[in-house]
Amino acid sequence: MPAVIQVTPNPTVRKAPPKVVGPTNANPIRPTKKLPQYMINEGLARQPIQFDATKHLNFEKPSKLYTMEEIGLAGEGISNTAASEPFSLFTPEAIKQMRAEIFSPGVLENNQFASAFASNMIRGYGPKLAPFIFDAYNSPEFLRVISDLAGLDLVPASDWETGHTNVWFEDGQVDVNRTEKSAFSWHRDSFPFVCVTMLSDCTGMTGGETAMRMGTGGIMKVRGPSMGTSCIMQGRYIEHAALTAEGIPERIAIVTAFRPKDPLVTDELILTGSRPISHKEDLYYQYSKYRLDVIEARSRHQFKKILEHKRYGRDFDANEMKQWLAQQRDFIDAWIEELI
Ligand SMILES: [Fe+2]
Incomplete structure:
Protein backbone atom coordinates (compact mmCIF):
# COMPACT_ATOMS: atom_id res chain seq x y z
CA MET A 1 0.00 0.00 0.00
CA PRO A 2 1.28 3.49 -0.83
CA ALA A 3 1.99 5.90 2.02
CA VAL A 4 -0.96 8.01 3.13
CA ILE A 5 -1.25 11.64 4.06
CA GLN A 6 -3.93 12.66 6.52
CA VAL A 7 -5.67 15.96 5.98
CA THR A 8 -8.56 16.94 8.23
CA PRO A 9 -11.75 17.58 6.26
CA ASN A 10 -13.12 21.07 6.56
CA PRO A 11 -16.26 20.78 8.69
CA THR A 12 -17.31 24.42 8.57
CA VAL A 13 -20.37 25.67 6.72
CA ARG A 14 -19.23 27.80 3.82
CA LYS A 15 -20.72 29.97 1.15
CA ALA A 16 -21.38 28.52 -2.32
CA PRO A 17 -18.89 29.38 -5.06
CA PRO A 18 -19.93 31.96 -7.67
CA LYS A 19 -22.19 30.75 -10.45
CA VAL A 20 -20.15 29.83 -13.52
CA VAL A 21 -21.71 30.76 -16.85
CA GLY A 22 -20.82 29.23 -20.19
CA PRO A 23 -22.25 28.27 -23.59
CA THR A 24 -25.59 26.50 -23.24
CA ASN A 25 -26.74 25.29 -26.61
CA ALA A 26 -23.54 24.60 -28.53
CA ASN A 27 -23.32 21.32 -30.43
CA PRO A 28 -19.97 19.58 -29.93
CA ILE A 29 -17.29 20.83 -32.34
CA ARG A 30 -14.93 18.37 -33.99
CA PRO A 31 -11.19 19.17 -34.20
CA THR A 32 -9.88 20.47 -37.51
CA LYS A 33 -6.25 19.86 -36.53
CA LYS A 34 -5.41 16.26 -37.44
CA LEU A 35 -3.38 14.30 -34.87
CA PRO A 36 0.25 13.56 -35.86
CA GLN A 37 0.77 10.12 -37.40
CA TYR A 38 3.08 8.99 -34.54
CA MET A 39 0.18 9.34 -32.07
CA ILE A 40 -2.15 7.33 -34.33
CA ASN A 41 0.60 4.68 -34.62
CA GLU A 42 0.79 4.40 -30.81
CA GLY A 43 -2.92 3.54 -30.83
CA LEU A 44 -2.54 1.01 -33.63
CA ALA A 45 0.31 -0.69 -31.75
CA ARG A 46 -1.74 -1.10 -28.55
CA GLN A 47 -1.34 -4.45 -26.80
CA PRO A 48 -4.14 -4.64 -24.20
CA ILE A 49 -2.93 -5.17 -20.64
CA GLN A 50 -4.88 -5.42 -17.38
CA PHE A 51 -4.47 -2.66 -14.78
CA ASP A 52 -2.64 -3.94 -11.71
CA ALA A 53 -2.19 -1.42 -8.87
CA THR A 54 0.93 -3.18 -7.58
CA LYS A 55 2.55 -2.84 -11.02
CA HIS A 56 1.12 0.39 -12.38
CA LEU A 57 0.88 2.75 -9.42
CA ASN A 58 4.08 4.38 -8.23
CA PHE A 59 2.77 6.86 -5.65
CA GLU A 60 5.13 9.15 -3.80
CA LYS A 61 3.88 11.92 -1.52
CA PRO A 62 3.92 15.39 -3.06
CA SER A 63 6.66 17.63 -1.67
CA LYS A 64 3.94 20.05 -0.63
CA LEU A 65 0.18 20.03 -0.13
CA TYR A 66 -1.31 23.53 -0.01
CA THR A 67 -4.25 24.06 2.36
CA MET A 68 -7.19 26.40 1.82
CA GLU A 69 -5.91 28.50 4.77
CA GLU A 70 -2.51 28.88 3.13
CA ILE A 71 -4.04 30.43 0.04
CA GLY A 72 -6.35 32.63 2.08
CA LEU A 73 -9.56 30.71 1.42
CA ALA A 74 -10.17 29.19 4.87
CA GLY A 75 -13.71 27.88 5.25
CA GLU A 76 -14.35 27.68 1.50
CA GLY A 77 -14.55 24.49 -0.52
CA ILE A 78 -15.49 21.01 0.70
CA SER A 79 -12.15 20.08 2.24
CA ASN A 80 -8.99 21.65 3.56
CA THR A 81 -6.78 20.67 0.60
CA ALA A 82 -6.34 23.37 -2.03
CA ALA A 83 -3.74 21.86 -4.37
CA SER A 84 -0.59 19.75 -4.52
CA GLU A 85 2.87 20.06 -5.97
CA PRO A 86 3.42 17.41 -8.70
CA PHE A 87 3.81 13.87 -7.35
CA SER A 88 4.68 10.52 -8.86
CA LEU A 89 1.53 8.45 -9.43
CA PHE A 90 1.74 6.08 -12.44
CA THR A 91 4.59 3.94 -13.80
CA PRO A 92 5.99 4.40 -17.34
CA GLU A 93 4.18 1.21 -18.45
CA ALA A 94 0.87 2.68 -17.24
CA ILE A 95 1.50 5.95 -19.08
CA LYS A 96 2.31 4.07 -22.29
CA GLN A 97 -0.88 2.02 -22.03
CA MET A 98 -3.00 5.12 -21.32
CA ARG A 99 -1.61 6.79 -24.45
CA ALA A 100 -2.23 3.66 -26.52
CA GLU A 101 -5.88 3.50 -25.36
CA ILE A 102 -6.48 7.22 -25.96
CA PHE A 103 -5.08 7.01 -29.50
CA SER A 104 -6.70 3.64 -30.34
CA PRO A 105 -8.90 3.64 -33.48
CA GLY A 106 -12.12 2.94 -31.53
CA VAL A 107 -11.57 5.92 -29.22
CA LEU A 108 -10.51 8.35 -31.95
CA GLU A 109 -13.51 7.50 -34.11
CA ASN A 110 -16.21 9.21 -32.02
CA ASN A 111 -14.51 10.91 -29.10
CA GLN A 112 -12.54 13.87 -30.43
CA PHE A 113 -13.73 17.34 -29.49
CA ALA A 114 -12.61 20.93 -29.91
CA SER A 115 -13.65 24.16 -28.20
CA ALA A 116 -12.75 27.82 -28.04
CA PHE A 117 -10.13 26.84 -25.43
CA ALA A 118 -8.48 23.76 -26.92
CA SER A 119 -8.21 22.46 -30.48
CA ASN A 120 -7.88 18.75 -29.60
CA MET A 121 -9.58 16.95 -26.75
CA ILE A 122 -10.33 13.25 -26.45
CA ARG A 123 -13.03 12.37 -23.90
CA GLY A 124 -16.22 10.48 -23.15
CA TYR A 125 -14.95 7.18 -24.56
CA GLY A 126 -16.08 5.05 -21.62
CA PRO A 127 -14.78 1.82 -20.06
CA LYS A 128 -15.43 -0.51 -23.02
CA LEU A 129 -12.94 1.32 -25.25
CA ALA A 130 -10.42 2.16 -22.52
CA PRO A 131 -10.59 -0.53 -19.80
CA PHE A 132 -7.08 0.15 -18.47
CA ILE A 133 -7.80 3.85 -17.87
CA PHE A 134 -11.16 3.16 -16.24
CA ASP A 135 -9.79 0.36 -14.06
CA ALA A 136 -6.95 2.67 -12.97
CA TYR A 137 -9.17 5.59 -11.95
CA ASN A 138 -11.75 3.36 -10.26
CA SER A 139 -9.31 1.09 -8.43
CA PRO A 140 -9.55 1.16 -4.62
CA GLU A 141 -5.76 1.75 -4.43
CA PHE A 142 -5.89 4.83 -6.66
CA LEU A 143 -9.00 6.21 -4.91
CA ARG A 144 -7.32 5.75 -1.51
CA VAL A 145 -4.32 7.81 -2.63
CA ILE A 146 -6.39 10.60 -4.15
CA SER A 147 -8.86 10.70 -1.23
CA ASP A 148 -6.05 10.92 1.33
CA LEU A 149 -4.53 13.85 -0.53
CA ALA A 150 -7.90 15.57 -0.95
CA GLY A 151 -8.80 15.07 2.71
CA LEU A 152 -12.14 13.45 1.95
CA ASP A 153 -13.32 10.32 0.12
CA LEU A 154 -13.70 10.94 -3.61
CA VAL A 155 -15.06 9.00 -6.58
CA PRO A 156 -14.81 9.87 -10.31
CA ALA A 157 -17.48 12.47 -11.12
CA SER A 158 -18.81 10.43 -14.07
CA ASP A 159 -17.67 8.36 -17.04
CA TRP A 160 -17.65 11.54 -19.14
CA GLU A 161 -15.13 13.11 -16.78
CA THR A 162 -12.90 10.05 -16.44
CA GLY A 163 -9.81 10.33 -18.61
CA HIS A 164 -10.56 13.66 -20.33
CA THR A 165 -7.42 14.29 -22.39
CA ASN A 166 -6.05 17.60 -23.64
CA VAL A 167 -3.77 17.10 -26.63
CA TRP A 168 -1.50 19.87 -27.82
CA PHE A 169 1.22 19.42 -30.45
CA GLU A 170 3.56 21.57 -32.49
CA ASP A 171 2.14 21.88 -35.99
CA GLY A 172 4.18 24.74 -37.39
CA GLN A 173 1.30 27.22 -37.32
CA VAL A 174 2.77 29.82 -35.03
CA ASP A 175 -0.40 31.88 -34.58
CA VAL A 176 -2.55 28.97 -33.50
CA ASN A 177 0.10 27.76 -31.06
CA ARG A 178 0.52 31.17 -29.50
CA THR A 179 -3.10 31.58 -28.57
CA GLU A 180 -3.56 28.03 -27.52
CA LYS A 181 -0.56 27.56 -25.28
CA SER A 182 -1.83 30.33 -23.06
CA ALA A 183 -5.50 29.59 -23.70
CA PHE A 184 -6.72 28.56 -20.29
CA SER A 185 -7.55 31.94 -18.87
CA TRP A 186 -8.71 32.53 -15.29
CA HIS A 187 -11.56 30.19 -14.42
CA ARG A 188 -13.05 27.81 -11.87
CA ASP A 189 -13.69 24.16 -12.73
CA SER A 190 -17.15 22.57 -12.74
CA PHE A 191 -16.04 19.81 -10.34
CA PRO A 192 -14.85 19.86 -6.73
CA PHE A 193 -11.53 18.13 -7.43
CA VAL A 194 -9.47 17.31 -10.50
CA CYS A 195 -6.37 15.15 -10.90
CA VAL A 196 -4.13 16.05 -13.85
CA THR A 197 -1.48 13.59 -15.06
CA MET A 198 1.13 14.46 -17.68
CA LEU A 199 1.49 11.89 -20.47
CA SER A 200 4.27 13.74 -22.33
CA ASP A 201 7.99 13.98 -21.84
CA CYS A 202 8.50 17.50 -20.52
CA THR A 203 12.30 17.60 -20.78
CA GLY A 204 13.23 21.13 -21.80
CA MET A 205 9.82 22.60 -20.98
CA THR A 206 9.65 26.09 -19.55
CA GLY A 207 6.52 27.55 -17.96
CA GLY A 208 3.45 25.35 -17.66
CA GLU A 209 2.72 26.31 -14.05
CA THR A 210 -0.77 26.67 -12.62
CA ALA A 211 -1.51 30.06 -11.07
CA MET A 212 -4.03 30.26 -8.20
CA ARG A 213 -5.77 33.43 -7.07
CA MET A 214 -5.39 33.74 -3.29
CA GLY A 215 -8.05 35.08 -0.94
CA THR A 216 -5.88 38.15 -0.43
CA GLY A 217 -5.91 38.86 -4.18
CA GLY A 218 -2.30 37.75 -4.61
CA ILE A 219 -1.23 34.98 -6.96
CA MET A 220 0.45 31.71 -6.05
CA LYS A 221 2.11 29.48 -8.65
CA VAL A 222 2.29 25.69 -8.50
CA ARG A 223 4.72 23.81 -10.71
CA GLY A 224 3.07 21.88 -13.56
CA PRO A 225 3.43 18.09 -13.72
CA SER A 226 6.13 16.35 -15.81
CA MET A 227 5.98 12.89 -17.46
CA GLY A 228 4.08 10.47 -15.24
CA THR A 229 3.54 12.95 -12.41
CA SER A 230 0.21 14.35 -11.29
CA CYS A 231 -1.32 17.27 -9.45
CA ILE A 232 -4.63 17.67 -7.67
CA MET A 233 -6.61 20.85 -7.14
CA GLN A 234 -9.92 21.85 -5.59
CA GLY A 235 -10.65 23.70 -8.83
CA ARG A 236 -14.36 24.43 -8.26
CA TYR A 237 -13.48 26.70 -5.37
CA ILE A 238 -10.18 28.25 -6.48
CA GLU A 239 -9.86 30.63 -9.40
CA HIS A 240 -6.90 29.44 -11.45
CA ALA A 241 -5.14 29.63 -14.82
CA ALA A 242 -2.67 27.41 -16.68
CA LEU A 243 0.39 29.37 -17.76
CA THR A 244 2.04 29.09 -21.16
CA ALA A 245 4.40 26.15 -21.66
CA GLU A 246 7.24 26.41 -24.18
CA GLY A 247 10.01 24.22 -25.50
CA ILE A 248 8.27 20.87 -26.00
CA PRO A 249 6.79 19.39 -29.22
CA GLU A 250 3.69 17.92 -27.55
CA ARG A 251 1.78 18.23 -24.31
CA ILE A 252 -0.79 15.59 -23.47
CA ALA A 253 -2.51 15.75 -20.10
CA ILE A 254 -5.15 13.32 -18.83
CA VAL A 255 -7.62 14.86 -16.39
CA THR A 256 -10.14 13.07 -14.20
CA ALA A 257 -12.74 14.97 -12.19
CA PHE A 258 -13.99 13.81 -8.81
CA ARG A 259 -16.99 14.33 -6.55
CA PRO A 260 -17.48 13.43 -2.87
CA LYS A 261 -18.24 9.76 -2.25
CA ASP A 262 -20.38 10.53 0.81
CA PRO A 263 -23.85 11.62 -0.41
CA LEU A 264 -24.24 13.79 2.71
CA VAL A 265 -21.32 16.05 1.75
CA THR A 266 -22.11 19.32 -0.07
CA ASP A 267 -22.25 18.70 -3.81
CA GLU A 268 -22.08 21.70 -6.14
CA LEU A 269 -20.97 19.90 -9.29
CA ILE A 270 -22.17 21.69 -12.42
CA LEU A 271 -22.08 20.91 -16.15
CA THR A 272 -20.93 24.29 -17.51
CA GLY A 273 -17.52 23.03 -18.59
CA SER A 274 -18.77 19.69 -19.92
CA ARG A 275 -21.85 20.68 -21.91
CA PRO A 276 -20.14 22.12 -25.04
CA ILE A 277 -17.79 19.13 -25.33
CA SER A 278 -20.17 16.24 -24.61
FE1 LIG B 1 -9.20 24.26 -14.46
Missing part, protein backbone atom coordinates in the same frame (compact mmCIF):
# COMPACT_ATOMS: atom_id res chain seq x y z
CA HIS A 279 -23.11 14.41 -26.09
CA LYS A 280 -25.78 16.17 -24.08
CA GLU A 281 -28.28 13.36 -23.73
CA ASP A 282 -25.66 10.99 -22.32
CA LEU A 283 -24.15 13.69 -20.10
CA TYR A 284 -27.57 14.50 -18.61
CA TYR A 285 -28.28 10.80 -18.10
CA GLN A 286 -25.04 10.31 -16.15
CA TYR A 287 -25.62 13.49 -14.11
CA SER A 288 -29.22 12.55 -13.24
CA LYS A 289 -28.27 8.96 -12.44
CA TYR A 290 -25.78 9.91 -9.75
CA ARG A 291 -27.96 12.73 -8.38
CA LEU A 292 -30.94 10.35 -7.97
CA ASP A 293 -28.59 8.07 -6.06
CA VAL A 294 -27.55 10.99 -3.82
CA ILE A 295 -31.16 12.03 -3.14
CA GLU A 296 -32.11 8.44 -2.33
CA ALA A 297 -29.22 8.05 0.13
CA ARG A 298 -29.95 11.40 1.77
CA SER A 299 -33.67 10.53 2.09
CA ARG A 300 -32.89 7.12 3.66
CA HIS A 301 -30.50 8.82 6.09
CA GLN A 302 -33.10 11.42 7.09
CA PHE A 303 -35.80 8.74 7.33
CA LYS A 304 -33.73 6.69 9.80
CA LYS A 305 -32.92 9.82 11.77
CA ILE A 306 -36.55 10.78 12.41
CA LEU A 307 -37.49 7.15 13.23
CA GLU A 308 -34.70 6.95 15.81
CA HIS A 309 -35.75 10.28 17.27
CA LYS A 310 -39.32 9.14 17.72
CA ARG A 311 -38.28 5.76 19.15
CA TYR A 312 -36.58 7.58 22.03
CA GLY A 313 -39.74 9.53 22.70
CA ARG A 314 -38.42 12.85 21.44
CA ASP A 315 -40.69 15.40 19.78
CA PHE A 316 -40.62 15.64 16.02
CA ASP A 317 -38.44 18.62 15.08
CA ALA A 318 -40.34 20.35 12.28
CA ASN A 319 -37.75 23.10 11.98
CA GLU A 320 -34.96 20.62 11.44
CA MET A 321 -37.11 18.84 8.83
CA LYS A 322 -37.78 22.14 7.05
CA GLN A 323 -34.09 22.93 6.99
CA TRP A 324 -33.31 19.53 5.46
CA LEU A 325 -36.03 19.96 2.85
CA ALA A 326 -34.74 23.42 1.89
CA GLN A 327 -31.26 21.96 1.36
CA GLN A 328 -32.66 19.25 -0.91
CA ARG A 329 -34.73 21.84 -2.76
CA ASP A 330 -31.53 23.81 -3.50
CA PHE A 331 -29.87 20.62 -4.71
CA ILE A 332 -32.83 19.82 -7.00
CA ASP A 333 -33.14 23.43 -8.26
CA ALA A 334 -29.45 23.41 -9.24
CA TRP A 335 -30.03 20.07 -11.01
CA ILE A 336 -33.03 21.41 -12.98
CA GLU A 337 -30.96 24.42 -14.04
CA GLU A 338 -28.26 22.16 -15.48
CA LEU A 339 -30.63 20.19 -17.76
CA ILE A 340 -30.74 22.87 -20.44
